[in-house]
Amino acid sequence: EIAANQLAKAIADKAPLMGQPQRFVTEAEQTVVHKGDLRLFLPLDPLFENLMPAKEPLQKRVTRAADDQPAADDALFADNEVPVALVGTSYSANPNWNFVGALKQALHSDVVSYAEDGHGPVLPMLSYLKSDAFKNSPPQVLIWEFPERYLPVNNEIGDADPQWVAELKQAGARQQNVAALNKSETPDRAQN
Structure with missing residues (x-):
C-alpha cells in the first residue's frame, strides 16, 4: 500500500492518467500463517526449528471495483486502452501481497499485471515488450517492479x-x- 500510494502520487504529479477515475475498495479476507523468504533460505528446518525466525501472520486482502462502479462489460463502446500495466516479480504477481489491488485503489484506475513468479524482473519485461498486448495497446503508464537485490546481478535475457x-x-x-x-x-x- 505504501509503494502503491507513492507511485500514485508520482504519476499524478508527472503523468496524470487520462480517463474517468474509478473507485476500488480493499477488504480483509482471512489471516493465515506465513512462512517468509528468510525461513526458506535458512537450512535449519526441521532439526533446529527453534532457531528459525517465527512464522508471521498474514492478513490476506482482496480489491474489487466499488459497488457504484459499472462493470467493465456494461459499457457498450468500452475503451480498450490499458491505463496502467505492471511488470515485475513474484512480489507483484503473488496475490498474497495484493499489490495490483493496492495500485488500483491508489491510482483510481484499472491495472493489468504482467508480473511473473520465478523469472526475476528482466524476463517478464522483455516478454511484455515483445508481446502483442504491448504492441497493439501500450499502456499510458508502465510500472516495473524491480527488487533491489537484482540491481548488482547480471540478469538473464532468456531467449530474447x-x-x-x-x-x-x-x-x-x-x-x-x-x-x-x-x-x-x-x-x-x-x-x-
Missing part, C-alpha cells in the same frame, strides 16, 4: 534476441542524454 536488447539499451541511453540536455539548460537559455 541480443540485438533487440542492445537496441532497447541504445534507445534508453539516447533518451537519458536528451533528458540530461534538457535539465542542463539555464533559465536564460530556456527563455531564448
Whole structure:
C-alpha cells in the first residue's frame, strides 16, 4: 500500500492518467500463517526449528471495483486502452501481497499485471515488450517492479534476441542524454 500510494502520487504529479477515475475498495479476507523468504533460505528446518525466525501472520486482502462502479462489460463502446500495466516479480504477481489491488485503489484506475513468479524482473519485461498486448495497446503508464537485490546481478535475457536488447539499451541511453540536455539548460537559455 505504501509503494502503491507513492507511485500514485508520482504519476499524478508527472503523468496524470487520462480517463474517468474509478473507485476500488480493499477488504480483509482471512489471516493465515506465513512462512517468509528468510525461513526458506535458512537450512535449519526441521532439526533446529527453534532457531528459525517465527512464522508471521498474514492478513490476506482482496480489491474489487466499488459497488457504484459499472462493470467493465456494461459499457457498450468500452475503451480498450490499458491505463496502467505492471511488470515485475513474484512480489507483484503473488496475490498474497495484493499489490495490483493496492495500485488500483491508489491510482483510481484499472491495472493489468504482467508480473511473473520465478523469472526475476528482466524476463517478464522483455516478454511484455515483445508481446502483442504491448504492441497493439501500450499502456499510458508502465510500472516495473524491480527488487533491489537484482540491481548488482547480471540478469538473464532468456531467449530474447541480443540485438533487440542492445537496441532497447541504445534507445534508453539516447533518451537519458536528451533528458540530461534538457535539465542542463539555464533559465536564460530556456527563455531564448
